[in-house]
Amino acid sequence: MTQTVTLREGLYREGSEGPILTGGRCSRCGFIGFPRPQTCLECGSDALESADLGSRGELLCETTVHMRTDKYAAGYSVGYVTMAHGVRVFGQVRKPDATSLAAGESMTVEVARMWEEGDKEVLCYCFRPTAAAAGGAA
Amino acid sequence: MKPVVILGVGQSPFGKFPGRSIAALGGAAARAAVADAGIQPSQLQIAYSSRLYADMITGQTVLKEIGVTRIEMVNVENACAGGATAVRSLYKDIAAGYCDVGIALGVESMTTSPIAGKLIPPAKDDLDGQLGMSMPVMFALQAKRLMETHGATAGDFAQVSVKAHEFGAVNPMAQYRKRFTVEEVLGSRMIADPITLLQCCPNTDGAAAVVLCSPEFAARHSGRRSDVQIRASVLVSGDYAYKKPDLTSMELGTRAARLAYEQAGIGPEDLDVVELHDAFASEELVHYEDLGLCKRGEAVSLLRSGATSIGGRIPVNPSGGLLSLGHPLSASGVRNICEIAQQLRGEAGERQVPGAKVGLAQMLGGVATGLETGAATIHIMAI
Numbered sequence: 001m002t003q004t005v006t007l008r009e010g011l012y013r014e015g016s017e018g019p020i021l022t023g024g025r026c027s028r029c030g031f032i033g034f035p036r037p038q039t040c041l042e043c044g045s046d047a048l049e050s051a052d053l054g055s056r057g058e059l060l061c062e063t064t065v066h067m068r069t070d071k072y073a074a075g076y077s078v079g080y081v082t083m084a085h086g087v088r089v090f091g092q093v094r095k096p097d098a099t100s101l102a103a104g105e106s107m108t109v110e111v112a113r114m115w116e117e118g119d120k121e122v123l124c125y126c127f128r129p130t131a132a133a134a135g136g137a138a
Numbered sequence: 139m140k141p142v143v144i145l146g147v148g149q150s151p152f153g154k155f156p157g158r159s160i161a162a163l164g165g166a167a168a169r170a171a172v173a174d175a176g177i178q179p180s181q182l183q184i185a186y187s188s189r190l191y192a193d194m195i196t197g198q199t200v201l202k203e204i205g206v207t208r209i210e211m212v213n214v215e216n217a218c219a220g221g222a223t224a225v226r227s228l229y230k231d232i233a234a235g236y237c238d239v240g241i242a243l244g245v246e247s248m249t250t251s252p253i254a255g256k257l258i259p260p261a262k263d264d265l266d267g268q269l270g271m272s273m274p275v276m277f278a279l280q281a282k283r284l285m286e287t288h289g290a291t292a293g294d295f296a297q298v299s300v301k302a303h304e305f306g307a308v309n310p311m312a313q314y315r316k317r318f319t320v321e322e323v324l325g326s327r328m329i330a331d332p333i334t335l336l337q338c339c340p341n342t343d344g345a346a347a348v349v350l351c352s353p354e355f356a357a358r359h360s361g362r363r364s365d366v367q368i369r370a371s372v373l374v375s376g377d378y379a380y381k382k383p384d385l386t387s388m389e390l391g392t393r394a395a396r397l398a399y400e401q402a403g404i405g406p407e408d409l410d411v412v413e414l415h416d417a418f419a420s421e422e423l424v425h426y427e428d429l430g431l432c433k434r435g436e437a438v439s440l441l442r443s444g445a446t447s448i449g450g451r452i453p454v455n456p457s458g459g460l461l462s463l464g465h466p467l468s469a470s471g472v473r474n475i476c477e478i479a480q481q482l483r484g485e486a487g488e489r490q491v492p493g494a495k496v497g498l499a500q501m502l503g504g505v506a507t508g509l510e511t512g513a514a515t516i517h518i519m520a521i
Binding site for chain 2: 007035071072091
């Protein structure tokens with residue numbers, strides 16, 4: 001039986017309608033960053049709490065990489081998605097086909113397998129076009 | 139601060155030489171730079187050496203090849219800006235009067251590095267790196283934004299590469315030494331859309347070195363009527379990426395340029411020639427604007443006007459750049475300073491920019507989650 005592990009704790013949480021990205025909010029100055037920093041990047045305060053960045057964002061840009069890496073087969077896509085509070089997040093983009101996505105496309109956060117290590121599947125957040133995510137199968 | 143003179147420059151051939159050791163590559167560059175300086179290796183007082191895919195004591199390993207031992211040697215790393223960081227470090231020592239003459243070198247054997255033939259990744263525990271970030275991805279995403287915000291086309295990006303190879307074809311030290319058409323560049327294998335193979339710098343083994351000295355030392359040892367001086371030397375690190383409104387300008391590049399022009403007491407309109415980081419063709423457009431070679435938003439029209447090509451108002455990367463000359467990571471920041479020095483001396487052969495008196499060499503380096511990029515260096519030189 002394959003075990004699953006999360007790439008890194010604290011990047012997302014399960015909401016009632018799917019995963020929600022979580023960053024950090026400074027309780028002193030209100031700065032919001034992702035991933036949640038140990039210390040506020042604006043004011044230096046240590047008082048950071050978890051802040052939801054939502055389950056949907058807007059695509060800034062994405063690219064499809066045609067060379068394999070240690071972890072990914074050729075043909076994987078990655079990009080930046082602007083989440084709630086204007087936070088720009090890098091991640092994998094899982095597309096239904098090879099067609100490029102336009103800036104501004106609505107993207108939904110999912111949790112998916114990134115790679116396998118032995119009998120473990122490593123999971124992390126990724127983004128899927130909301131239109132495709134709503135269709136379910138893509 | 140005292141002025142600093144570039145007394146000697148040298149580089150090894152650039153190419154794929156998996157059989158050549160770091161000592162052999164670096165030694166060739168160091169030997170050439172010392173010979174060009176017209177001094178004995180034993181006169182060197184300090185050495186800064188840079189290498190990204192490092193083993194221990196790069197400088198000592200290289201300089202023993204030319205008979206240099208015992209002196210203070212420092213080994214530095216700053217990704218692709220590492221070589222220029224070594225030059226900057228030596229510059230400060232001489233400008234401050236700690237020493238009179240020293241050598242800075244960068245060396246890299248990419249074909250024997252752990253990332254040979256791979257996309258250059260961030261550190262192995264970096265979050266974005268684990269999710270698929272790499273150098274070509276960073277610049278492909280920037281290129282996508284340039285298409286949205288600047289109306290840049292795939293053909294424009296290809297034209298940057300065509301231009302680099304036009305120059306590189308006449309540089310005897312270049313790896314490619316071959317011209318390509320826009321169609322050939324666009325038709326080469328896709329790496330990370332819209333970046334194709336011929337819009338990426340190749341994997342390169344090579345080294346470059348400079349000998350810097352004080353004006354007093356130059357007066358005693360230089361055989362030249364006039365020597366190239368460093369008028370500005372700037373090294374800055376990157377700020378948090380969240381502060382960037384978009385990907386189409388690099389804040390640290392803009393900041394480094396402003397500091398360098400202030401130091402040199404000149405503006406971008408005074409430059410005759412520029413060497414910059416063109417690891418990926420599309421990024422050159424961003425650097426045009428960040429260096430002030432044109433106004434914001436006008437990089438595409440600057441390229442299309444031919445101003446940065448052979449015979450243009452401000453030729454960029456007459457060496458062939460990283461795209462054609464090749465990119466041994468830590469060597470490139472030294473090598474592009476060497477190129478500007480050769481251009482200002484009028485010793486650049488077929489690729490000479492006629493009458494060049496003031497030039498700028500820029501490098502960038504590094505990627506890590508949360509940062510815009512790692513480092514930017516700018517050196518302004520004049521004769």
